[in-house]
Amino acid sequence: MPGSDRVTPGPQHAFHGGASFDAIGTDFGDLERRHQVVDADVLDAWYEPAPAVLATLRDHLAWLVKTSPPTHGEGLRAAIAARHGLAPAQILLGGGTSSLMYTVFPQLVGPGDTVAILDPMYGEYHHIFAHVLGTRVVPCELDAARGFAPDAVAIADTVRRSGAKLLVMVNPNSPTGVAMPRAAVETLLAELPATVQVWIDETYVDFAPEVPSAEPLVAHDPRVMVAKSMSKFFALSGLRVGYLCADGSLVQSVARRNPPWSVGLLAQCAAVRALDNYGWYRERAAETHLLRAELMAGIDALPELRCMPSTTNFVLIETTGLPAGELVRRCRAHGVFLRDCGSLSPRFGSRYVRTAVKARQDNRRIVAALAAAGQRS
Numbered sequence: 001m002p003g004s005d006r007v008t009p010g011p012q013h014a015f016h017g018g019a020s021f022d023a024i025g026t027d028f029g030d031l032e033r034r035h036q037v038v039d040a041d042v043l044d045a046w047y048e049p050a051p052a053v054l055a056t057l058r059d060h061l062a063w064l065v066k067t068s069p070p071t072h073g074e075g076l077r078a079a080i081a082a083r084h085g086l087a088p089a090q091i092l093l094g095g096g097t098s099s100l101m102y103t104v105f106p107q108l109v110g111p112g113d114t115v116a117i118l119d120p121m122y123g124e125y126h127h128i129f130a131h132v133l134g135t136r137v138v139p140c141e142l143d144a145a146r147g148f149a150p151d152a153v154a155i156a157d158t159v160r161r162s163g164a165k166l167l168v169m170v171n172p173n174s175p176t177g178v179a180m181p182r183a184a185v186e187t188l189l190a191e192l193p194a195t196v197q198v199w200i201d202e203t204y205v206d207f208a209p210e211v212p213s214a215e216p217l218v219a220h221d222p223r224v225m226v227a228k229s230m231s232k233f234f235a236l237s238g239l240r241v242g243y244l245c246a247d248g249s250l251v252q253s254v255a256r257r258n259p260p261w262s263v264g265l266l267a268q269c270a271a272v273r274a275l276d277n278y279g280w281y282r283e284r285a286a287e288t289h290l291l292r293a294e295l296m297a298g299i300d301a302l303p304e305l306r307c308m309p310s311t312t313n314f315v316l317i318e319t320t321g322l323p324a325g326e327l328v329r330r331c332r333a334h335g336v337f338l339r340d341c342g343s344l345s346p347r348f349g350s351r352y353v354r355t356a357v358k359a360r361q362d363n364r365r366i367v368a369a370l371a372a373a374g375q376r377s
């Protein structure tokens with residue numbers, strides 16, 4: 001790989017949740033085992049896909065599995081574009097946004113370039129820029145004393161002073177659950193130099209009704225790229241669907257390296273039906289806020305644990321007692337999988353754990369496991 005000598009030595013892959021598959025078994029020999037675990041270390045939806053999505057998949061399953069999909073997801077791209085007044089030529093599809101990151105970023109930056117990212121933030125970004133592409137990574141540090149709320153002016157200042165070519169942010173951010181409101185996003189764009197590209201990852205935005213998607217901004221600001229996973233809000237994680245909204249000429253140029261059939265037929269069809277049923281998912285998001293409030297009340301009642309405010313389907317928990325790693329290990333003994341956030345930012349130390357919001361029964365198991373873990377042995 002050209003310039004690979006400049007890549008900071010590091011792990012082969014970014015660390016992710018998903019440890020519950022150790023208990024379920026990746027040979028899928030006994031899928032009933034999934035009922036024994038609470039997989040709150042990943043942020044998948046606690047609900048199933050909309051009934052209309054499942055009905056279509058059930059009715060046409062064999063055909064959907066055995067048939068080649070529309071080559072470049074023409075119908076899905078049209079459905080996405082129509083939602084926010086964009087053109088299909090401004091939409092690039094991928095097998096999840098993860099796949100788009102590995103297709104698009106190598107075409108935007110490389111060794112010698114500087115990329116600014118929020119800190120803390122979803123770990124794949126630091127990994128790809130530092131350990132795969134060999135760029136210089138500049139953290140825009142979010143202040144713990146301000147609840148990790150992003151400050152648009154401070155971020156723009158860091159970007160300007162570092163000479164970064166690209167700013168990557170997650171909004172609402174993970175693992176903090178804190179959103180940057182639209183007005184602040186607009187301030188940020190106004191403060192940034194005209195040459196800086198901005199990748200806004202909106203994986204969790206639809207859970208936060210008060211935060212409008214930045215997708216429409218793409219129509220009049222060629223610097224803006226909005227990455228949208230359909231994994232979480234639309235409950236399609238297993239199918240792998242994501243898309244990027246960006247300036248048409250950028251999409252045209254990066255699409256040359258995007259393989260044909262990058263999203264399978266089952267996934268394309270489910271995604272189109274899911275978009276048609278957006279209102280049903282918004283109702284699930286409203287339920288998620290109620291479930292989150294109950295979960296947080298349960299956790300906050302436990303000694304030495306404190307939930308941070310969240311706008312979305314997960315909660316960051318500060319532990320002032322047991323170190324995060326030990327808390328996570330003890331919860332696992334109860335079949336409850338949580339995320340030790342230490343791997344997401346060195347600034348977290350061993351003080352932060354993240355949990356997904358799950359269905360009510362599972363949330364009770366999470367609280368019970370944390371309570372049992374906190375008993376001094």
Ligand SMILES: Cc1ncc(COP(=O)(O)O)c(C=O)c1O
Nearest residue numbers: 096097098122170203229231242
């Ligand atoms: C912030 C963020 N971006 C992207 C992804 C990857 O999502 P996808 O399933 O679309 O690859 C995740 C997955 O957890 C995430 O949390």
